[in-house]
Amino acid sequence: MAHGGKPRPMKGIRQLAEHLDISIGTVSRALNGKPDVNEETRKRVLAAAEQLGYVANQSGRSLRQGTTNxxxxxxxxxxxxxxxxxxxxxxxxxxxxxxxxxxxxxxxxxxxxxxxxxxxxxxxxxxxxxxxxxxxxxxxxxxxxxxxxxxxxxxxxxxxxxxxxxxxxxxxxDFDGVANCAVDRLVAHGHRRIAISTPASDINLGFVFVEGYRRALERHGIPYDPALVIRAKSSEQGGYQVADELLGLKDRPTAVILIYELMAIGFYRRVMEAGIIPGRDVAVVGFREAPRAKFLQPTLTCFRTSxxxxxxxxxxxxxxxxxxxxxxxxxxxxxxxxxxxxxxxxxxxxxxxxxx
Amino acid sequence: MAHGGKPRPMKGIRQLAEHLDISIGTVSRALNGKPDVNEETRKRVLAAAEQLGYVANQSGRSLRQGTTNxxxxxxxxxxxxxxxxxxxxxxxxxxxxxxxxxxxxxxxxxxxxxxxxxxxxxxxxxxxxxxxxxxxxxxxxxxxxxxxxxxxxxxxxxxxxxxxxxxxxxxxxDFDGVANCAVDRLVAHGHRRIAISTPASDINLGFVFVEGYRRALERHGIPYDPALVIRAKSSEQGGYQVADELLGLKDRPTAVILIYELMAIGFYRRVMEAGIIPGRDVAVVGFREAPRAKFLQPTLTCFRTSxxxxxxxxxxxxxxxxxxxxxxxxxxxxxxxxxxxxxxxxxxxxxxxxxx
DNA sequence: CTGAAAGCGCTTACAG
DNA sequence: CTGAAAGCGCTTACAG
Missing domain, CATH: 3.40.50.2300 (Response regulator)
Known part of the structure; x- marks a missing residue:
């Protein structure tokens, strides 16, 4: 008898069931793809739900099922x-x-x-x-x-x-692996004073990164110097700051490994202000490849991942x-x-x- | 009688009520700050909830209240x-x-x-x-x-x-206002061929931006030239592309207004590749001030907002x-x-x- | 294959 | 001030 009424705003499964003149249990089973439903019935239910824009209220489902999806x-x-x-x-x-x-x-x-x-x-x-x-x-x-x-x-x-x-x-x-690879590469190019940046916070990736770096140095027989571990924010500003601190060191490192891609932008800027050219006067290894770091000159050595x-x-x-x-x-x-x-x-x- | 049991994992308001030996209605009222609750009772309830880590199940609340918060x-x-x-x-x-x-x-x-x-x-x-x-x-x-x-x-x-x-x-x-301000400024500096970038998509801000630009030009009696409206992605790459297209125009514009801050990075790169220096050979106005655009040289004219x-x-x-x-x-x-x-x-x- | 009914965890009139 | 009960919108044993 509810047939033919113009589609009012759907209020719930009850309205849908009334509209179809069947029980809410069957409507629910049809909608949820339960096997024990007549295919004819299921089609009617799905069509009506689509037409009236019915979607099950999540609170109702969650409460009953104990799961929110x-x-x-x-x-x-x-x-x-x-x-x-x-x-x-x-x-x-x-x-x-x-x-x-x-x-x-x-x-x-x-x-x-x-x-x-x-x-x-x-x-x-x-x-x-x-x-x-x-x-x-x-x-x-x-x-x-x-x-x-x-x-x-x-x-x-x-x-x-x-x-x-x-x-x-x-x-x-693989922070570990990146640090390793970077150190290997830099050492192969003759570097022995290699600095590294790490976040100032307690985020674990910093520890993993520095630990990988430390072990790689060890492998090459290079002593680990805590003064070369620079804490900085992971941002352009942080990169600027890293460069600034490195410039102030007496036995200045010849290479740096940055933990965050955009740091390179600030780093470049700061060393260039000091007349130092990355790729000529100082070696820089960035972290993840980033679209915006692509515009750096000279191009940044970095790591790609999906x-x-x-x-x-x-x-x-x-x-x-x-x-x-x-x-x-x-x-x-x-x-x-x-x-x-x-x-x-x-x-x-x-x-x-x-x-x- | 439920007193003294060791705090099991909280399963719901029912457990909490049992633990306190009062009804769930009162627990609910106490928790929700209803006025008609004995202060003594409320304190006990809040303390127990805190101790047992009880927080109302959202599905239950939502279903009853019709609101999810x-x-x-x-x-x-x-x-x-x-x-x-x-x-x-x-x-x-x-x-x-x-x-x-x-x-x-x-x-x-x-x-x-x-x-x-x-x-x-x-x-x-x-x-x-x-x-x-x-x-x-x-x-x-x-x-x-x-x-x-x-x-x-x-x-x-x-x-x-x-x-x-x-x-x-x-x-x-205020895309409108930015376009306006940029045009005014550029015109005051003697520019009449001013290009503008806009997103390629149907996002409305592009239309608002270009419309503001068009009206500003009109105000200055400068004819609107659709060829100077460059569609590009809002990214460094997009900026690179804008520069590329401008370089290819026969009557090359002397100024450009970019709709997205990071575009300036790509734009700078491309024009510099062509030996053209922003701020000397071409005027650039960026959009929103961005930390990373701060490292551009020469510094970018842009707009600040919170x-x-x-x-x-x-x-x-x-x-x-x-x-x-x-x-x-x-x-x-x-x-x-x-x-x-x-x-x-x-x-x-x-x-x-x-x-x- | 379908319907009637219970019940998920809450809040809130309603009595008292 | 508190308790007992209804009911929000669902899903799912349970009958038939």
């Missing part, structure tokens, strides 16, 4: 991150979504406000049950968040290793640790260092003459 | 956006949150996957009732999303004007259009062009000699 990507937009996370997240996000969408999981980003403690923020989000699982970024050396999520039994994966919860699933850029594919990997790692999806990604390695490939440029393409 | 910021991470949205969103987000947090509203970002139609994506998010209200970005010249949200009675505000739904609430950078404050404004505009918050922001202007302030640099600081 939403994955959260937590972002700590600290002042420093805001300056340098340029598109990093949006690119990784693309990779994550390409996997999640296969399972009708939606990705949302959870930006932790500057003035809120990330741990408390996360706790709140978890308690509210807004998401089924989480991807964490900005992994700290010791990161309480992992232990909390483990205890709360919320599946998660981290962008970055940590000393905490040593068995937690993660994917991470952040999109890193996102894919991270998504699969997460799903493999979720009971509901584990069977689909059974053989996924739960901890994965993500490789970067050297892109040689002109910025370190000279041999250090011993007389210098 | 979540605001969504939709981001269309098109390939182009990913390249250039560097931190723009994260900065605006900070401003948005500073307002929303006053009302216990959480902001989440909804990144529309590359391969999904933004309109369909939004429709789905709306139907699922994941958020109470939305902030839209990447406003198109004609943007169906506005009409859909209006029809669905979902409160929203847009970052950017549009021709659609002319009365919709928005905040937008994206954080723009976020604050946008949040207030949104809240003023939400029935539940309207009374708190009664006098908020619902449509707001956001000013930018000229930062003079060296890139256009020369007078064009008529003989050139």
């Amino acid at each position: 939403v994955i959260g990507l937590m972002i700590q937009s600290s002042r420093e991150t805001v300056e340098n996370s340029d598109n990093f997240f949006l690119t990784v996000t693309g990779g994550l979504q390409s996997v999640f969408s296969r399972h009708n999981l939606d990705l949302i980003m959870l930006p932790c406000p500057h003035d809120e403690d990330p741990y408390e923020y996360l706790k709140r989000m978890v308690a509210r049950r807004i998401v089924d699982a989480l991807i964490l970024s900005e992994t700290q050396r010791v990161d309480k968040r992992f232990d909390m999520l483990a205890k709360a039994k919320i599946p998660f994966a981290a962008l970055g290793r940590s000393l905490s919860g040593v068995q937690h699933p993660w994917a991470d850029l 952040l999109h594919d890193l996102g894919v990997e991270l998504a699969e790692i997460l799903l493999s640790s979720m009971p509901a999806y584990n069977h689909i990604y059974p053989n996924t390695k739960r901890q994965r260092t993500w490789p970067l490939e050297l892109v040689p440029g002109e910025s370190d393409a000279f041999h250090l003459t011993t007389g210098k | 979540v605001i969504g910021l939709m981001i269309q991470s098109s390939r182009e956006t990913v390249e250039n949205s560097d931190n723009f969103f994260l900065t605006v987000t900070g401003g948005l949150q500073s307002v929303f947090s006053r009302h216990n509203l959480d902001l989440i970002m909804l990144p529309c996957p590359h391969d999904e139609d933004p309109y369909e994506y939004l429709k789905r998010m709306v139907a699922r009732r994941i958020v109470d209200a939305l902030i839209l970005s990447e406003t198109q010249r004609v943007d169906k999303r506005f009409d859909m949200l209006a029809k669905a009675k979902i409160p929203f505000a847009a970052l950017g004007r549009s021709l659609s739904g002319v009365q919709h609430p928005w905040a937008d950078l 994206l954080h404050d723009l976020g604050v404004e946008l949040a207030e505009i949104l809240l003023s259009s939400m029935p539940a918050y309207n009374h708190i922001y009664p006098n908020t202007k619902r449509q707001r062009t956001w000013p930018l302030e000229l930062v003079p640099g060296e890139s256009d600081a020369f007078h064009l000699t008529t003989g050139k």
Whole structure:
């Protein structure tokens, strides 16, 4: 009898069922692809839902099913991150979504406000049950968040290793390998005083990076000099500051390894102000290849990687640790260092003459 | 009698109520700050909740209240956006949150996957009732999303004007004003052939920008030449391309206005390759001041603004259009062009000699 | 294959 | 000031 009424705004499954003159249970089963539904009925239901724009209310589903079908990507937009996370997240996000969408999981980003403690923020989000699982970024050396999520039994994966919860699933850029490769390359060009930059914060990648550098030096029999480890913000400004500090050192290094791509821009600027030319007077190795660093002159030696594919990997790692999806990604390695490939440029393409 | 049990993982308001030996209704009222609760009781409840880490399940609340207390910021991470949205969103987000947090509203970002139609994506998010209200970005010249949200009675505000739904609430950078100011300045320096860049897409800001430019030219009695409107991606590469196209024009312009800050980097690079020096041979006016553009030499004439404050404004505009918050922001202007302030640099600081 | 009913975790009139 | 109960919109055993 409800037939023929003009499509009013859809209020819920009840209206849809009335419109079709069948029970809400059947509507639900049809919509959710349950097998025990007459194909004829299913078609009618799907057509009506489409026509009336019905989509199940998520709160209702979540409450009943205990699952939201939403994955959260937590972002700590600290002042420093805001300056340098340029598109990093949006690119990784693309990779994550390409996997999640296969399972009708939606990705949302959870930006932790500057003035809120990330741990408390996360706790709140978890308690509210807004998401089924989480991807964490900005992994700290010791990161309480992992232990909390483990205890709360919320599946998660981290962008970055940590000393905490040593068995937690993660994917991470191969900072270690980059530092290694950079040192090898510089040493081969005759350098022995090699500086390196690292973030000022407790973010773990800095430790991994410097540790790789230290071991590489050791391999070459070069003593590790803490004075050559420069703490700076990961930004153009930070690069400027690194150059500034290096210029002030008495036994000035002949090479520098930067941990963040845009630092090279500030670094170039500062040394050039001092009449020092990268690739001639000082060797520079950047980190990740960035579109804007491409415009540097001389071209920057750096490392190429696909952040999109890193996102894919991270998504699969997460799903493999979720009971509901584990069977689909059974053989996924739960901890994965993500490789970067050297892109040689002109910025370190000279041999250090011993007389210098 | 439930007293003294060791704190098991909190499962819901029922456990909390049992633990306290009072009814769930009272627990709820205490937690939500309702006035008709004994202060003693409220204290006990809050203490227990804190201790046991209880936070109300959002699905339960949403279902009952019909409101999620979540605001969504939709981001269309098109390939182009990913390249250039560097931190723009994260900065605006900070401003948005500073307002929303006053009302216990959480902001989440909804990144529309590359391969999904933004309109369909939004429709789905709306139907699922994941958020109470939305902030839209990447406003198109004609943007169906506005009409859909209006029809669905979902409160929203847009970052950017549009021709659609002319009365919709928005905040937008003053592209008009920037184009105007840039033209005035360049004309005052003797320029008459002034080029301008605009995005290749249908995003409305490009139209607003070019329209402001056209009117400014008109004011100065300079004919509008469509050949001087260069469509390019908003990125370093796009800037490179703009320079390339300008170099190829027969009656070469003496000045250019760029719509996106990072374009200047590519532009500089390309003209310098041709032996042309910005600020001497060609005048360049950039758009928004960016940390990385600060390292350009000669320094770029551009415009300064606070994206954080723009976020604050946008949040207030949104809240003023939400029935539940309207009374708190009664006098908020619902449509707001956001000013930018000229930062003079060296890139256009020369007078064009008529003989050139 | 379908319908009727229970129940997910909350909030909120309604009694008392 | 507190408790008992209804009901938000769904999904899913359970009957038939």
